[in-house]
Amino acid sequence: MSKVNVASLPAEEAATAPKQPEPEPRPSLGRLFLDNLWAANTVTVTVLAVVLAMLVGAVLIIVSDPDVLGTYGYLTSRPSDALNASWTVVSEAYANLFKGAVFDPEASGFTAALTPISETLTYTAPLVFTGLSVALAFRGGMFNIGAQGQATVGVVLAALAGFLLPLPPVLHLIVALVAGALGGALWGFIPGILKARTGAHEVINTIMLNYVGLYFLSWVIVQDGVQNTTRADAISKPVESSAQLPRLLGDNLRVHAGILLAVLATWLVAWLLNRSTFGFELRAVGANPAAARTAGISVPKTYVLMMAIAGLLAGLGGSQMVLGSTANALTPLVIAQIGFDGILVALLGRVKPWGVLLAALLFGALQAGGNRMQSYSGISLELVTVLQALIVIFIAAPALVKAIFQLRAARAARLQTSLAKGW
Amino acid sequence: MAVPDVAVAQVDEGFWTRTRKIGAVLVALGVIATVLFGALATDRSARFTLSETEGGAALEINGTLGAILFGVVAAAAGAALMAGVPKRWFTALLGVGLVAFVLSFLCWQVSAAPEGRNFMPLVNMVRGTFVLALPLIFGALAGVLCERSGVVNVAIEGQLLMGAFSGALFGSISGSVWVGLVAAAIGGALISLLLAVFAIRYLVDQVVMGIVLNLLAVGVTGFLYERLMQPDAARYNSAPRFSSWEIPLLSDIPVVGPALFRANIFLYLGLLLVLVIHIALYRTRWGLRTRSVGEHPTAADTLGVKVLRLRYRNVLLAGVVAGIGGASYTLALYSFTKNMIGGKGFIALAALIFGRWSPTGALLAALFFGFADQLGTYLGAIGSSIPSQFLAMLPYLATMLAVAGLVGKVRAPAASGKPYVKG
Numbered sequence: 001m002s003k004v005n006v007a008s009l010p011a012e013e014a015a016t017a018p019k020q021p022e023p024e025p026r027p028s029l030g031r032l033f034l035d036n037l038w039a040a041n042t043v044t045v046t047v048l049a050v051v052l053a054m055l056v057g058a059v060l061i062i063v064s065d066p067d068v069l070g071t072y073g074y075l076t077s078r079p080s081d082a083l084n085a086s087w088t089v090v091s092e093a094y095a096n097l098f099k100g101a102v103f104d105p106e107a108s109g110f111t112a113a114l115t116p117i118s119e120t121l122t123y124t125a126p127l128v129f130t131g132l133s134v135a136l137a138f139r140g141g142m143f144n145i146g147a148q149g150q151a152t153v154g155v156v157l158a159a160l161a162g163f164l165l166p167l168p169p170v171l172h173l174i175v176a177l178v179a180g181a182l183g184g185a186l187w188g189f190i191p192g193i194l195k196a197r198t199g200a201h202e203v204i205n206t207i208m209l210n211y212v213g214l215y216f217l218s219w220v221i222v223q224d225g226v227q228n229t230t231r232a233d234a235i236s237k238p239v240e241s242s243a244q245l246p247r248l249l250g251d252n253l254r255v256h257a258g259i260l261l262a263v264l265a266t267w268l269v270a271w272l273l274n275r276s277t278f279g280f281e282l283r284a285v286g287a288n289p290a291a292a293r294t295a296g297i298s299v300p301k302t303y304v305l306m307m308a309i310a311g312l313l314a315g316l317g318g319s320q321m322v323l324g325s326t327a328n329a330l331t332p333l334v335i336a337q338i339g340f341d342g343i344l345v346a347l348l349g350r351v352k353p354w355g356v357l358l359a360a361l362l363f364g365a366l367q368a369g370g371n372r373m374q375s376y377s378g379i380s381l382e383l384v385t386v387l388q389a390l391i392v393i394f395i396a397a398p399a400l401v402k403a404i405f406q407l408r409a410a411r412a413a414r415l416q417t418s419l420a421k422g423w
Numbered sequence: 424m425a426v427p428d429v430a431v432a433q434v435d436e437g438f439w440t441r442t443r444k445i446g447a448v449l450v451a452l453g454v455i456a457t458v459l460f461g462a463l464a465t466d467r468s469a470r471f472t473l474s475e476t477e478g479g480a481a482l483e484i485n486g487t488l489g490a491i492l493f494g495v496v497a498a499a500a501g502a503a504l505m506a507g508v509p510k511r512w513f514t515a516l517l518g519v520g521l522v523a524f525v526l527s528f529l530c531w532q533v534s535a536a537p538e539g540r541n542f543m544p545l546v547n548m549v550r551g552t553f554v555l556a557l558p559l560i561f562g563a564l565a566g567v568l569c570e571r572s573g574v575v576n577v578a579i580e581g582q583l584l585m586g587a588f589s590g591a592l593f594g595s596i597s598g599s600v601w602v603g604l605v606a607a608a609i610g611g612a613l614i615s616l617l618l619a620v621f622a623i624r625y626l627v628d629q630v631v632m633g634i635v636l637n638l639l640a641v642g643v644t645g646f647l648y649e650r651l652m653q654p655d656a657a658r659y660n661s662a663p664r665f666s667s668w669e670i671p672l673l674s675d676i677p678v679v680g681p682a683l684f685r686a687n688i689f690l691y692l693g694l695l696l697v698l699v700i701h702i703a704l705y706r707t708r709w710g711l712r713t714r715s716v717g718e719h720p721t722a723a724d725t726l727g728v729k730v731l732r733l734r735y736r737n738v739l740l741a742g743v744v745a746g747i748g749g750a751s752y753t754l755a756l757y758s759f760t761k762n763m764i765g766g767k768g769f770i771a772l773a774a775l776i777f778g779r780w781s782p783t784g785a786l787l788a789a790l791f792f793g794f795a796d797q798l799g800t801y802l803g804a805i806g807s808s809i810p811s812q813f814l815a816m817l818p819y820l821a822t823m824l825a826v827a828g829l830v831g832k833v834r835a836p837a838a839s840g841k842p843y844v845k846g
Contacts, residue, residue, distance in 0.1 A: 060643070060646060060647075064646065064647055064650035064651055065650070143630055143631075145630070145634065194823070194826075194827050197827075198826075198827045200823070200826040200827040201826065201835075203577075203630055204772075204773075204776060204822065204823075204826050205823050205826060205827075207577075207769055207772065207773075208769075208773060208819035208820070208822050208823050209819070209823070210769075211766060211769065211770075211816070211819045212816045212819050212820065214766075215812040215813070215815045215816045216812070216816075218812055219810050219812035219813070337638075340634065340637075340638060343631075343634055343635075344635065344638070347631060347635075379650075380645065380646045380649035380650055382641075382642050382643075382645035382646035382648075382649060382761075383642070383646050384642075385638055385639075385641060385642030385645065385646075386639060386642035386643055386646055387642075388638070388642075389635050389636075389638040389639035389642055390639065392635050393617075393621065393632075393635055393636075393639070396621070396625075396627045396628070396631055396632065396635070397621055397625035397627050399625050399626075400621075400625055
């Protein structure tokens with residue numbers, strides 16, 4: 001640091017002249033609660049970011065509805081029409097979002113009542129893995145934009161293992177998961193070793209590898225022995241049932257064991273980061289590579305291992321896209337954009353493992369609710385992408401949220417998720 | 424002070440200098456071309472016609488002979504590099520070697536094509552190369568403007584997409600190409616504005632912001648496409664198109680004339696912009712200031728350059744350029760579809776890096792990537808055994824090699840990606 005810390009000078013003066021601090025009156029519990037609520041802490045900013053994003057989303061819904069927009073033509077003569085129409089379309093859309101993601105009060109029966117939660121958890125599971133992948137690398141000072149590519153290679157190998165190998169049930173699933181994990185690890189290892197050996201920036205290399213992986217996927221699908229011969233379009237053979245993750249709540253609900261693996265992975269990554277030697281080295285490298293090197297930590301080795309583990313996690317997340325219940329065969333769009341969403345999830349979760357789990361839950365809920373919103377209210381699923389991006393924009397700039405709501409700065413300055421660094 | 428992520432020590436290279444290593448690779452490529460392509464090529468002639476069809480004047484060579492001949496040329500160029508020629512010949516020899524390798528490859532492919540299709544229409548190839556390179560040129564120029572002044576622009580994809588969308592929307596509503604063009608520029612600038620405000624004012628990590636903005640652009644355009652354009656395409660998605668303008672005299676030049684000088688406004692505009700930005704960047708006061716802000720903002724600030732204002736202006740300018748690039752799709756070629764840029768923004772980023780952050784370099788890189796793309800289409804049409812997916816990977820792999828320092832040195836502007844805080 002080249003700057004002199006000016007703020008510390010008065011503190012030193014104060015230390016030389018010790019003074020008995022005034023005993024402050026103990027604030028009441030309600031007062032504390034309100035203080036915390038209006039301080040710009042992590043929870044408040046997150047909630048407000050979600051609110052802001054939904055407000056912008058509401059504007060988008062209104063301006064893209066010609067009928068509602070029509071009522072704004074005579075806003076001055078009869079404003080209630082415009083307001084009522086806007087309220088109806090927005091509230092109905094968001095009600096469906098909620099019903100699709102959490103609970104539908106009109107649902108009757110066990111299965112129907114649990115369907116929203118089951119859907120949410122189904123979409124959550126892969127996002128946890130890609131989010132952890134990005135978060136882990138971020139803590140080590142690397143920006144893994146390649147979760148998409150790592151998940152792609154993971155899904156290819158998992159699917160190949162899933163329909164090419166004749167294995168008994170449990171073993172088959174394990175082999176397929178391991179294959180997916182190894183594929184992802186390889187795709188993470190490449191930018192890691194390139195960074196360690198040549199200093200090539202991982203942001204560029206991971207972006208490039210995303211597309212190499214995508215073209216690899218589209219090439220694999222149309223190969224003999226892979227492509228589904230009964231179909232004309234580009235789709236692979238289906239993964240055998242022996243390699244599929246078991247469903248947790250019966251065949252009518254899509255939630256599968258992937259969510260359990262996700263919780264396990266979160267716990268493992270949390271342990272790895274906070275309790276293990278490697279985690280310590282990783283955080284040290286992330287905080288200051290030069291100091292870590294001086295302390296005897298092998299920075300290149302840490303980079304390589306860190307990216308391989310990040311890739312492994314993303315590969316596991318990708319594997320679930322064919323081994324879980326969302327699909328059972330490779331298509332060019334099989335992994336949707338779980339890798340890019342993983343970046344958002346990691347940032348929203350403040351690059352902490354348990355935070356990532358919660359963030360993935362929110363994103364999974366938005367996805368599940370978005371499906372219902374699309375089919376019941378006719379609001380395009382793309383709105384979910386907009387909401388997700390907006391939430392993260394507001395999270396990434398806590399200064400903005402603070403300015404909008406005039407929050408006080410929280411003591412813990414943990415809000416800044418950004419690690420400013422160049423190529 | 425920032426610490427370089429990995430210290431790249433200057434080691435004594437000994438006999439195997441970089442030039443010699445590249446020479447060795449070129450020799451290997453030449454030998455492969457001579458032996459493999461020579462053996463696989465047929466005795467039929469490979470015709471490179473100077474028109475759009477089979478007929479007319481043509482450059483013609485026996486397939487086997489051509490493959491072997493050009494292979495030997497490539498190997499000879501490599502051998503010359505290994506022998507230690509003066510440094511100023513390096514680029515020329517490398518260029519000759521690579522072009523000879525490609526020609527050898529083409530002799531094989533064209534001569535081995537099925538009877539009646541073993542010709543290559545050069546006009547189509549050149550035109551296709553430029554058409555496919557066009558969005559890359561605009562995108563890479565947008566990258567140059569941003570990154571030369573110290574702001575990483577990963578949001579090129581989003582800027583292109585927003586430009587394409589608003590060009591289509593407002594072009595359709597107004598029925599005028601010029602309104603569409605202006606709207607496209609404003610659309611691109613809008614994404615740029617968000618990037619600028621968040622990166623410069625709120626100090627959000629620029630790569631993070633770029634990724635999020637890409638997702639936001641995909642979401643917003645996809646949402647409005649499904650809500651407005653899909654239900655009423657005649658009204659919202661039928662923009663008028665620029666017609667081709669023929670430049671007298673120049674359009675009579677063989678091959679280049681019909682390919683380049685009977686094009687629409689966007690091609691001329693793109694090539695003109697390369698020239699203008701090149702001159703502006705290296706010959707004007709604005710350019711000197713931009714480059715100094717990108718390399719050492721503190722020094723520039725000391726000398727009275729308004730760092731932040733310059734950055735705002737350049738980022739907005741980049742949005743305008745990329746927005747027009749997006750319009751080169753919707754106001755000349757196709758109507759808008761969801762996510763129609765499909766990763767071109769990231770290839771533009773690759774072109775920017777491959778072209779070493781200079782306008783002319785970016786142009787050459789974009790043309791190279793465009794050629795790879797066009798070659799893939801051509802090989803598909805003649806039923807080649809080379810999978811098009813691998814050719815599609817080429818730009819990304821080439822960029823990775825470049826960044827890893829295997830093909831020339833790549834160095835980003837020093838302050839790229841680092842927010843500037845005065846004081």
